[in-house]
Amino acid sequence: MKAGEPVLEFRLIERIRELTAQPRDDVRLGIGDDAALLAVPAGKELAVAIDTLVEGVHFPRGTAAADIGWKALAVNLSDLAAMGASPAWALLALTLPTADPAFVEGFAAGFAQLAQPHRLALVGGDTTRGPLCISVAVHGFVPPGKALTRAGASVGDAVLVTGTLGDAAAGLNALQQPRRDDDPHARARDFLIARLNRPLPRLAAGTALRAQASACIDISDGLLADLGHICHASGVGAEIDAALLPRSPALLQLHDDATALHFALSGGDDYELCFSVPTHRLADVQADLARLGCGVTRIGRIVEGSGVRVRGHDGAWLPTDRQGWEHFA
Numbered sequence: 001m002k003a004g005e006p007v008l009e010f011r012l013i014e015r016i017r018e019l020t021a022q023p024r025d026d027v028r029l030g031i032g033d034d035a036a037l038l039a040v041p042a043g044k045e046l047a048v049a050i051d052t053l054v055e056g057v058h059f060p061r062g063t064a065a066a067d068i069g070w071k072a073l074a075v076n077l078s079d080l081a082a083m084g085a086s087p088a089w090a091l092l093a094l095t096l097p098t099a100d101p102a103f104v105e106g107f108a109a110g111f112a113q114l115a116q117p118h119r120l121a122l123v124g125g126d127t128t129r130g131p132l133c134i135s136v137a138v139h140g141f142v143p144p145g146k147a148l149t150r151a152g153a154s155v156g157d158a159v160l161v162t163g164t165l166g167d168a169a170a171g172l173n174a175l176q177q178p179r180r181d182d183d184p185h186a187r188a189r190d191f192l193i194a195r196l197n198r199p200l201p202r203l204a205a206g207t208a209l210r211a212q213a214s215a216c217i218d219i220s221d222g223l224l225a226d227l228g229h230i231c232h233a234s235g236v237g238a239e240i241d242a243a244l245l246p247r248s249p250a251l252l253q254l255h256d257d258a259t260a261l262h263f264a265l266s267g268g269d270d271y272e273l274c275f276s277v278p279t280h281r282l283a284d285v286q287a288d289l290a291r292l293g294c295g296v297t298r299i300g301r302i303v304e305g306s307g308v309r310v311r312g313h314d315g316a317w318l319p320t321d322r323q324g325w326e327h328f329a
């Protein structure tokens with residue numbers, strides 16, 4: 001860290017190191033030197049990704065430190081999941097308004113809670129002073145040439161998604177409403193808020209899809225926007241059916257059909273996977289993901305052309321000019 005209090009910052013880094021300790025043979029040198037030394041296993045490709053969370057942009061002010069720590073890692077692991085990669089290492093750049101030990105303690109605990117079951121080691125980072133902002137870079141392994149990409153979807157492929165859509169957007173909406181003590185929908189609200197704050201990266205599904213899917217992306221900016229990226233990268237179009245979109249009981253309990261549909265199509269932050277599969281592999285994919293306990297739903301198909309079209313309940317195409325969440329909209 002620069003421009004700070006060196007002793008306190010040293011303690012913060014030391015505490016982060018303790019809380020995230022994860023022994024791995026391939027970490028030759030972790031936190032504490034000028035750079036980490038890492039051994040990429042022979043016969044693997046390295047998949048790397050980085051994502052930044054800015055307070056007030058990517059999570060609301062007042063989000064618990066542990067939730068921020070979890071989410072900062074989760075959004076990155078979700079990128080590895082979408083590539084079919086297995087996580088190994090992470091770097092953490094933490095910008096803090098003050099050297100706040102309680103925040104760091106909570107943050108590192110939330111981060112470690114997600115890192116540990118995946119045996120992910122935090123191997124280094126940077127700590128600076130400024131408006132709250134977190135960048136995490138992750139590194140994972142994938143067999144050479146076997147990574148899933150956004151390109152590769154072919155006309156006739158089925159389009160599927162894991163889990164349910166729109167929950168995180170509804171969670172954000174729930175946080176923005178005043179909370180009542182006698183709220184009859186408290187459990188549904190808590191579920192949706194947890195979907196926003198504690199997304200579960202679909203890592204097992206991603207590796208299972210490696211041999212099956214023709215293209216894959218994680219849904220961070222909303223289904224329309226992210227499926228649109230698959231279409232663009234693959235040089236195809238997609239048609240999806242509004243009636244097929246998987247929506248959670250909690251979402252449907254709190255919102256009418258039109259709002260729930262809007263969240264499912266355009267809400268960000270769900271971190272489910274959207275992927276295309278040749279139809280002859282459909283049954284295998286559905287069985288594989290069911291075995292992993294991962295919900296999966298066929299929502300449409302890849303067609304000639306470009307862009308995503310959505311068929312409404314009455315069979316007519318919905319107007320979809322607003323394509324998902326855009327940071328600079």
Ligand code: ADP
Pocket residue numbers: 001013016030031032033034035036092093094122123124125126127
């Ligand atoms: P340098 O000035 O050489 O970059 P730093 O004082 O920034 O060193 O960091 C010292 C060590 O602590 C390095 O190994 C660095 O990777 C690690 N480190 C610093 N901040 C973090 C952090 N937020 N999370 C994990 N490791 C960190």
Ligand code: MG
Pocket residue numbers: 033034
């Ligand atoms: Mg140095």
